[in-house]
Amino acid sequence: MDWLLKHPLTSPRVMLAAAIVMGVFALYLLIRPTWKRTLLSIVGAVVGAGVGALVFWWVVDAQNIFGVDLSQVVRLWTIIGFAGLGLAIVNLFKSRWWRKVVAVIAIPAMLATSAVGINADFGAYQTLNEVIGGVKYAQLKDTTGQRGEAVKGTVDYATWRAPADLPQRGQVGQVSIPGLISKFKARAAVVYLPPAALVKNPPVLPVMIALSGQPGTPGNPFSSGHFATMLDEYAAAHHGLAPIVVSPDQLGNPADNPMCIDSKTFGNSETYLTQDVTNWIKANYRVSEDPRMWAVTGFSQGGTCTTQLVAKFPQLYGSGIGVQGQLGPILNNVPNTIAQGFDGSKAAYEAAQPRAIMQAKAPYRDTLLIYGAGTTDHKYTEYARQLHRASLAAGMDSKLIEEPTGHDWRTVQSVFREALPIVAKRMGLDAG
Known part of the structure; x- marks a missing residue:
């Protein structure tokens, strides 16, 4: 467990693993039994991405809540995270119980992947140990x-x-x-x-x-x-x-x-x-x-x-x-x-x-x-x-x-x- 807490969050391995996990969840949640439900999943992802873009614009560009100009990489990962959130949410409806379970698991996984991408650009946390309690x-x-x-x-x-x-x-x-x-x-x-x-x-x-x-x-x-x-x-x-x-x-x-x-x-x-x-x-x-x-x-x-x-x-x-x-x-x-x-x-x-x-x-x-x-x-x-x-x-x-x-x-x-x-x-x- 200690090796996991101390493993660099910004390493290529972590980034690749996070991207693969997000990709697997996204692919599963996009492919539905009927074309109508597949279309619903696509719409959910698109709406989520739109909400993410709007939230980023309002918080960063319009209101400047953080007082800094965040990079386009952070903007992109924010949009990706919200797109994954929207995709997971629509899979909670008109779906079998096991798809609902996967969707629930996918929500934190999608958001965590987005957070890893943002952190890799900002460089604030080097390890998981820093995220959960800081370096001692x-x-x-x-x-x-x-x-x-x-x-x-x-x-x-x-x-x-x-x-x-x-x-x-x-x-x-x-x-x-x-x-x-x-x-x-x-x-x-x-x-x-x-x-x-x-x-x-x-x-x-x-x-x-x-x-x-x-x-x-x-x-x-x-x-x-x-x-x-x-x-x-x-x-x-x-x-x-x-x-x-x-x-x-x-x-x-x-x-x-x-x-x-x-x-x-x-x-x-x-x-x-x-x-x-x-x-x-x-x-x-x-x-x-x-x-x-x-x-x-x-x-x-x-x-x-x-x-x-x-x-x-x-x-x-x-x-x-x-x-x-x-x-x-x-x-x-x-x-x-x-x-x-x-x-x-x-x-x-x-x-x-x-x-x-x-x-x-x-x-x-x-x-x-x-x-x-x-x-x-x-x-x-x-x-x-x-x-x-x-x-x-x-x-x-x-x-x-x-x-x-x-x-x-x-x-x-x-x-x-x-x-x-x-x-x-x-x-x-x-x-x-």
Whole structure:
């Protein structure tokens, strides 16, 4: 059973098996004893497909409930799923009992196949284990050798020599980061320690704070974004050196969007990240206090937070990789955002927008912001372009990475793979 829970959902085998199952059910349900009933099945499938197309148009195109442009692949799988649902439903009428049983079984099978297809495009869940309960990480033990030694200034990694006890891969685990100052109720964070952090006498290492989207969990950058794999690959090419990556919970509740600000409605998410999380990292790992050695990265809601934090706190975070973020903190619409997030103050809302923050703090003297966009999500790509222009105007070193993907974790993976060496070199990990 364990192998089934851990088998990749996006693998060709799973996709082929799901397609075959759907095809067998569809063929059986289409072929009826008489041509009239066969025609009824066809009509059911066509009507279902039409309903699916209408639902997708209303939810995504007209109402923009998700706030993102979903791909045509997602649209197609939605239509296919509804077509299968319509086909199964009409087989519940004027049919023998065994056909009714097959139709009932076919309904979840059809919908599950559609979901697998959508997930393969979006890349949110890698295994069934993630779908039913998320990836479970073991509690991360203190393996740094020396705790709480924050060092001022940058570090010369050219003098680092990998010791004999350097492991081949880094370690990912769960930690608790309490909201001592913010009182923010956060879920457990997930941390990646590179090989160089796991030796007896580790070097002082840079830090990257990684933020999920919303809804999301702190483990998403590792389970959906494959960060650990890419960090291990980087470390293998750089004598075990890579940033320590901490993925805290900026949401508190996956259904909430605290917008990485301090508010009466959702709590002090900003203070949690900038003080509680940052202080905890400095107290537990050998890290540099130099902002050039600190970065923030995030996807979607986390991408928006990335821009906010790097723009507002250049004294803390010198770099950012924001993927598919919005122009600024938002809760569906501006009036709702002002009411719930800013206690009814339009002025406070406007001042919290990254572009306004950049204008107020310009010129930035040593800040890098990398924006990542999946070009099939036209709205968020335009957001990235606008923020990129604003960053350049404010004096930042700003880069824009566009990938032929959408608002999904595939975009995160592609952007992070390209941006990691840029940020790591800025941190001094690569002298080449």
